[in-house]
Amino acid sequence: MTQPNSGDLLLRMLQLTRDAELDCETFLEHIAAYMDGTVESEELLGLMNHHRDLCAECAEEFAILERALSED
Amino acid sequence: MRTDGSTWLAALHAPEGSETERALSDMRDFVRATLTKGFGTQLTDADLEDLSQETMLKIAAKHETFRRDSRFSTWVAAVAVNGALAELRRRRHVHVELEAATELGAAGLVPPEAPDRVQRARSAQLLREAIDTALTTRQREALLAELGGLPLAEVARRLQSDRGAVYKLLHDGRKRLRAYLQAHGMDASDLLPSPGGHSP
Ligand SMILES: [Zn+2]
Numbered sequence: 534m535t536q537p538n539s540g541d542l543l544l545r546m547l548q549l550t551r552d553a554e555l556d557c558e559t560f561l562e563h564i565a566a567y568m569d570g571t572v573e574s575e576e577l578l579g580l581m582n583h584h585r586d587l588c589a590e591c592a593e594e595f596a597i598l599e600r601a602l603s604e605d
Numbered sequence: 606m607r608t609d610g611s612t613w614l615a616a617l618h619a620p621e622g623s624e625t626e627r628a629l630s631d632m633r634d635f636v637r638a639t640l641t642k643g644f645g646t647q648l649t650d651a652d653l654e655d656l657s658q659e660t661m662l663k664i665a666a667k668h669e670t671f672r673r674d675s676r677f678s679t680w681v682a683a684v685a686v687n688g689a690l691a692e693l694r695r696r697r698h699v700h701v702e703l704e705a706a707t708e709l710g711a712a713g714l715v716p717p718e719a720p721d722r723v724q725r726a727r728s729a730q731l732l733r734e735a736i737d738t739a740l741t742t743r744q745r746e747a748l749l750a751e752l753g754g755l756p757l758a759e760v761a762r763r764l765q766s767d768r769g770a771v772y773k774l775l776h777d778g779r780k781r782l783r784a785y786l787q788a789h790g791m792d793a794s795d796l797l798p799s800p801g802g803h804s805p
Contacts, residue, residue: 539713539752540729547786547793550779556772557757565675565683573674590756598686601643602679 546587555584560591568598607631610678617668629661632681636660639682640689647693656692660685694756703750703763710752721798728796731789732782739785744778747771 563572563581572578585592608616608628616628637657640648648656663684671680714729714736736745743764750760761771786792 539710539749540715540732541797542713542752543732543748543782544728544793544797547779547783548797550776550783552780554776556769556776558769558772561683561687562672563674565680566672568683569675569679571675594686594690597643597690598683601639601686602682603642 549583549587551583553580554587555580557584557588557591560584560588561594564591564595564598567595568602610676610681613681614668614671614677617665632664633657633661635678636681636685639685643682643686644689644693648689652689652692656685656689659688663688691758694759695762698755698759701755701759703746703755703760706753706755706760707746707749709754710749713752725798731786731791731796735782735785739781740778744774744781747774748778751775 560567560581563577566572567578567581572581585595608631612628613632616625616632619625637653640653640656640660660681664681667684671677714733736748740748747760747764750763751757755763757771757775758768761768764771766774783793786796
């Protein structure tokens with residue numbers, strides 16, 4: 534079995550690490566507005582984008598929501 | 606014609622009656638359709654039934670917290686997806702012990718065979734040192750479990766904590782690791798393989 538390379542994963546997370554980050558709860562509190570493109574400020578939108586890049590779990594949750602609500 | 610999100614929100618405040626019932630029934634259909642489209646075959650009919658019911662109960666209990674900064678239907682879909690994903694993650698990892706996940710995470714720090722193997726080995730060594738010396742025991746445990754593929758909510762459950770607190774623990778840990786690397790004249794970009802996959 535091949536091991537996932539957790540070293541690279543960690544290094545990528547360290548590259549994205551900032552002093553001020555949103556936690557998952559805050560991301561999920563605003564996920565509906567993020568989906569609709571109605572996030573209340575540019576600053577929050579920047580933090581939401583950053584959290585989505587950093588947190589694979591919230592990114593997965595957003596991708597499922599996007600698929601669930603897509604037209605077709 | 607089917608009722609929409611604003612009608613559902615009004616119905617949650619309205620007295621019982623056929624209009625209210627129709628709106629809530631439409632909302633339930635929407636929840637089920639959302640879960641079906643979002644998760645496909647990962648959910649059985651019985652799952653869809655249970656998770657739709659749970660979502661309806663959650664919405665009844667917490668619709669007052671709807672921030673009105675999105676469509677209500679999007680908020681409803683987000684509640685449904687959140688509950689279903691949490692349940693799927695719990696099921697997938699129910700038999701995974703914290704220790705097994707941390708061992709997997711630690712094992713993954715070993716560099717793969719690659720043309721730049723020597724440099725990769727050095728980088729893995731420095732990361733291991735940073736993890737061993739710069740983190741608290743709890744941070745180390747949470748980080749290695751996360752790297753071993755255990756979702757944060759599942760790490761939290763095993764540490765008798767919650768996802769928010771574990772995120773903060775890990776965020777603080779990442780800042781410590783970054784500082785440790787900086788103190789050794791490195792940053793994460795220096796240690797990652799070059800985009801082409803080969804070092805000179
Ligand atoms: Zn997150």
